[in-house]
Amino acid sequence: KAGVTQTPRYLIKTRGQQVTLSCSPISGHRSVSWYQQTPGQGLQFLFEYFSETQRNKGNFPGRFSGRQFSNSRSEMNVSTLELGDSALYLCASSPRQGSSYEQYFGPGTRLTVT
Amino acid sequence: KQEVTQIPAALSVPEGENLVLNCSFTDSAIYNLQWFRQDPGKGLTSLLLIQSSQREQTSGRLNASLDKSSGRSTLYIAASQPGDSATYLCAPSNQAGTALIFGKGTTLSVSS
Numbered sequence: 001k002a003g004v005t006q007t008p009r010y011l012i013k014t015r016g017q018q019v020t021l022s023c024s025p026i027s028g029h030r031s032v033s034w035y036q037q038t039p040g041q042g043l044q045f046l047f048e049y050f051s052e053t054q055r056n057k058g059n060f061p062g063r064f065s066g067r068q069f070s071n072s073r074s075e076m077n078v079s080t081l082e083l084g085d086s087a088l089y090l091c092a093s094s095p096r097q098g099s100s101y102e103q104y105f106g107p108g109t110r111l112t113v114t
Numbered sequence: 115k116q117e118v119t120q121i122p123a124a125l126s127v128p129e130g131e132n133l134v135l136n137c138s139f140t141d142s143a144i145y146n147l148q149w150f151r152q153d154p155g156k157g158l159t160s161l162l163l164i165q166s167s168q169r170e171q172t173s174g175r176l177n178a179s180l181d182k183s184s185g186r187s188t189l190y191i192a193a194s195q196p197g198d199s200a201t202y203l204c205a206p207s208n209q210a211g212t213a214l215i216f217g218k219g220t221t222l223s224v225s226s
Binding site for chain 1: 215
Protein backbone atom coordinates (compact mmCIF):
# COMPACT_ATOMS: atom_id res chain seq x y z
CA LYS A 1 0.00 0.00 0.00
CA ALA A 2 1.47 3.37 -0.95
CA GLY A 3 2.22 5.76 1.87
CA VAL A 4 1.25 9.38 2.31
CA THR A 5 2.56 11.53 -0.52
CA GLN A 6 3.16 15.24 -0.48
CA THR A 7 3.91 17.59 -3.36
CA PRO A 8 5.99 19.49 -4.00
CA ARG A 9 8.84 18.31 -1.80
CA TYR A 10 10.69 21.61 -1.91
CA LEU A 11 9.46 25.12 -2.56
CA ILE A 12 11.04 28.57 -2.52
CA LYS A 13 8.74 31.58 -2.39
CA THR A 14 9.09 35.30 -1.85
CA ARG A 15 7.59 37.19 1.06
CA GLY A 16 4.04 38.33 0.25
CA GLN A 17 3.33 35.51 -2.19
CA GLN A 18 0.93 32.67 -1.56
CA VAL A 19 1.54 28.93 -1.75
CA THR A 20 -0.50 25.74 -2.04
CA LEU A 21 0.73 22.39 -0.77
CA SER A 22 -0.85 19.06 -1.59
CA CYS A 23 -1.24 15.83 0.38
CA SER A 24 -2.56 12.46 -0.80
CA PRO A 25 -3.43 10.14 2.10
CA ILE A 26 -3.00 6.39 2.25
CA SER A 27 -5.69 4.69 0.20
CA GLY A 28 -8.80 4.24 2.32
CA HIS A 29 -7.79 6.85 4.88
CA ARG A 30 -10.31 9.64 5.25
CA SER A 31 -8.74 11.89 7.86
CA VAL A 32 -5.90 14.26 6.97
CA SER A 33 -4.06 16.49 9.42
CA TRP A 34 -1.42 19.14 8.78
CA TYR A 35 1.52 20.11 10.97
CA GLN A 36 4.22 22.77 10.79
CA GLN A 37 7.73 21.96 12.00
CA THR A 38 10.28 24.67 12.75
CA PRO A 39 13.54 24.51 14.74
CA GLY A 40 12.22 26.97 17.32
CA GLN A 41 8.63 25.80 17.85
CA GLY A 42 8.96 22.14 16.96
CA LEU A 43 5.92 20.36 15.52
CA GLN A 44 2.64 22.24 15.78
CA PHE A 45 -0.83 21.15 14.71
CA LEU A 46 -2.43 23.26 11.99
CA PHE A 47 -5.77 21.60 11.19
CA GLU A 48 -7.56 18.34 10.53
CA TYR A 49 -10.01 17.43 7.79
CA PHE A 50 -12.44 14.55 7.66
CA SER A 51 -15.18 14.05 5.08
CA GLU A 52 -14.30 17.36 3.42
CA THR A 53 -14.92 19.30 6.64
CA GLN A 54 -12.44 20.94 8.96
CA ARG A 55 -12.86 19.17 12.29
CA ASN A 56 -10.12 20.66 14.40
CA LYS A 57 -7.89 23.71 14.16
CA GLY A 58 -4.67 24.75 15.83
CA ASN A 59 -3.60 28.20 16.88
CA PHE A 60 -2.49 29.67 13.57
CA PRO A 61 -3.53 32.91 11.85
CA GLY A 62 -6.20 32.96 9.16
CA ARG A 63 -3.51 33.14 6.47
CA PHE A 64 -3.30 29.37 6.86
CA SER A 65 -6.22 27.54 5.34
CA GLY A 66 -6.96 24.17 3.90
CA ARG A 67 -9.51 22.00 2.22
CA GLN A 68 -10.23 18.37 1.52
CA PHE A 69 -11.65 16.88 -1.62
CA SER A 70 -14.11 14.01 -2.03
CA ASN A 71 -11.22 11.59 -2.72
CA SER A 72 -9.72 12.60 0.68
CA ARG A 73 -6.79 14.45 -0.90
CA SER A 74 -6.07 17.67 0.92
CA GLU A 75 -4.46 20.99 0.16
CA MET A 76 -3.25 23.70 2.46
CA ASN A 77 -2.77 27.29 1.42
CA VAL A 78 -0.70 30.01 3.01
CA SER A 79 -1.38 33.55 1.82
CA THR A 80 0.80 36.63 2.23
CA LEU A 81 3.87 34.61 3.12
CA GLU A 82 6.15 35.80 5.90
CA LEU A 83 9.76 34.84 6.58
CA GLY A 84 8.59 32.98 9.67
CA ASP A 85 6.50 30.64 7.54
CA SER A 86 9.69 28.89 6.41
CA ALA A 87 9.25 25.39 7.75
CA LEU A 88 8.74 21.73 7.00
CA TYR A 89 5.02 21.12 6.46
CA LEU A 90 3.90 17.60 7.22
CA CYS A 91 0.61 15.95 6.59
CA ALA A 92 -0.64 12.83 8.28
CA SER A 93 -3.47 10.49 7.45
CA SER A 94 -5.51 8.06 9.52
CA PRO A 95 -8.42 5.77 8.67
CA ARG A 96 -11.05 7.88 10.40
CA GLN A 97 -11.37 10.85 12.65
CA GLY A 98 -10.70 10.12 16.26
CA SER A 99 -7.79 9.61 18.57
CA SER A 100 -7.90 5.83 18.54
CA TYR A 101 -6.25 5.67 15.18
CA GLU A 102 -2.56 5.66 14.37
CA GLN A 103 -1.43 8.54 12.23
CA TYR A 104 0.91 8.06 9.28
CA PHE A 105 3.05 10.93 8.10
CA GLY A 106 4.25 11.92 4.67
CA PRO A 107 7.80 13.06 3.83
CA GLY A 108 6.88 16.74 4.10
CA THR A 109 7.19 19.84 1.95
CA ARG A 110 10.15 22.09 2.76
CA LEU A 111 9.02 25.70 2.26
CA THR A 112 11.60 28.46 2.21
CA VAL A 113 10.39 32.07 2.19
CA THR A 114 12.94 34.69 1.09
CA LYS B 115 -3.07 23.40 27.57
CA GLN B 116 -1.14 20.17 27.05
CA GLU B 117 2.64 20.49 27.33
CA VAL B 118 5.00 17.66 26.48
CA THR B 119 8.57 17.40 27.75
CA GLN B 120 11.15 14.89 26.58
CA ILE B 121 14.27 14.14 28.56
CA PRO B 122 17.09 13.95 27.70
CA ALA B 123 17.23 16.30 24.70
CA ALA B 124 20.19 14.38 23.31
CA LEU B 125 21.79 11.04 24.05
CA SER B 126 24.91 9.31 22.75
CA VAL B 127 25.48 5.62 23.42
CA PRO B 128 27.73 2.86 22.08
CA GLU B 129 26.17 0.12 20.00
CA GLY B 130 24.55 -2.66 21.99
CA GLU B 131 23.38 -0.60 24.94
CA ASN B 132 19.82 -0.69 26.22
CA LEU B 133 18.35 2.75 26.71
CA VAL B 134 15.25 4.58 27.93
CA LEU B 135 13.75 7.74 26.53
CA ASN B 136 11.37 9.70 28.74
CA CYS B 137 8.26 11.68 27.91
CA SER B 138 6.07 13.60 30.34
CA PHE B 139 2.82 15.44 29.69
CA THR B 140 0.83 17.84 31.84
CA ASP B 141 -2.76 16.86 31.01
CA SER B 142 -3.49 13.21 31.77
CA ALA B 143 -6.83 13.26 29.91
CA ILE B 144 -5.40 11.80 26.72
CA TYR B 145 -6.86 9.28 24.29
CA ASN B 146 -3.61 7.71 23.22
CA LEU B 147 0.09 8.38 22.81
CA GLN B 148 2.28 7.73 19.79
CA TRP B 149 6.02 7.43 19.53
CA PHE B 150 7.69 8.46 16.29
CA ARG B 151 11.19 8.61 14.91
CA GLN B 152 12.38 11.27 12.51
CA ASP B 153 15.53 11.08 10.43
CA PRO B 154 17.16 14.42 9.51
CA GLY B 155 15.08 16.36 6.98
CA LYS B 156 12.55 13.57 6.68
CA GLY B 157 8.99 12.89 7.75
CA LEU B 158 7.90 10.97 10.83
CA THR B 159 7.79 7.21 11.09
CA SER B 160 5.28 5.80 13.54
CA LEU B 161 6.88 3.38 16.00
CA LEU B 162 4.21 2.54 18.55
CA LEU B 163 0.69 3.61 19.45
CA ILE B 164 -0.50 3.09 23.03
CA GLN B 165 -4.19 3.49 23.71
CA SER B 166 -5.13 5.19 26.98
CA SER B 167 -6.47 1.87 28.33
CA GLN B 168 -3.14 0.10 27.72
CA ARG B 169 -0.06 0.05 29.92
CA GLU B 170 2.49 -0.90 27.30
CA GLN B 171 3.08 -1.84 23.69
CA THR B 172 5.92 -3.76 22.09
CA SER B 173 7.36 -3.94 18.59
CA GLY B 174 10.59 -5.83 18.05
CA ARG B 175 13.33 -4.20 20.14
CA LEU B 176 11.03 -1.36 21.18
CA ASN B 177 8.79 -1.26 24.21
CA ALA B 178 6.70 1.74 25.18
CA SER B 179 4.90 2.15 28.49
CA LEU B 180 2.22 4.60 29.52
CA ASP B 181 1.26 5.82 32.98
CA LYS B 182 -1.61 8.23 32.44
CA SER B 183 -2.09 9.09 36.09
CA SER B 184 1.46 10.33 36.45
CA GLY B 185 1.59 11.82 32.95
CA ARG B 186 4.54 9.77 31.79
CA SER B 187 5.58 7.47 28.98
CA THR B 188 8.87 5.75 28.33
CA LEU B 189 10.36 4.23 25.20
CA TYR B 190 12.78 1.39 25.85
CA ILE B 191 15.18 0.43 23.05
CA ALA B 192 16.99 -2.85 23.50
CA ALA B 193 20.41 -3.64 22.01
CA SER B 194 20.75 -0.31 20.23
CA GLN B 195 22.20 -0.19 16.70
CA PRO B 196 23.69 2.66 14.61
CA GLY B 197 20.53 2.56 12.47
CA ASP B 198 18.56 3.63 15.53
CA SER B 199 20.22 7.06 15.34
CA ALA B 200 17.40 9.57 14.86
CA THR B 201 15.20 11.99 16.76
CA TYR B 202 12.48 10.30 18.79
CA LEU B 203 9.24 12.17 19.41
CA CYS B 204 6.35 11.37 21.68
CA ALA B 205 2.90 12.77 21.02
CA PRO B 206 -0.21 12.35 23.13
CA SER B 207 -3.51 13.11 21.46
CA ASN B 208 -6.14 15.29 23.02
CA GLN B 209 -9.77 14.40 23.45
CA ALA B 210 -11.03 16.68 20.70
CA GLY B 211 -9.78 14.59 17.83
CA THR B 212 -6.62 13.42 16.22
CA ALA B 213 -4.49 16.48 16.98
CA LEU B 214 -1.14 15.33 18.31
CA ILE B 215 0.82 17.48 20.73
CA PHE B 216 4.53 16.93 20.24
CA GLY B 217 7.50 17.19 22.51
CA LYS B 218 10.77 18.63 21.20
CA GLY B 219 12.21 15.14 20.93
CA THR B 220 15.29 13.24 22.03
CA THR B 221 18.10 13.06 19.48
CA LEU B 222 19.78 9.68 19.76
CA SER B 223 23.21 8.87 18.38
CA VAL B 224 24.42 5.26 18.46
CA SER B 225 28.08 4.76 17.64
CA SER B 226 29.55 1.53 16.26
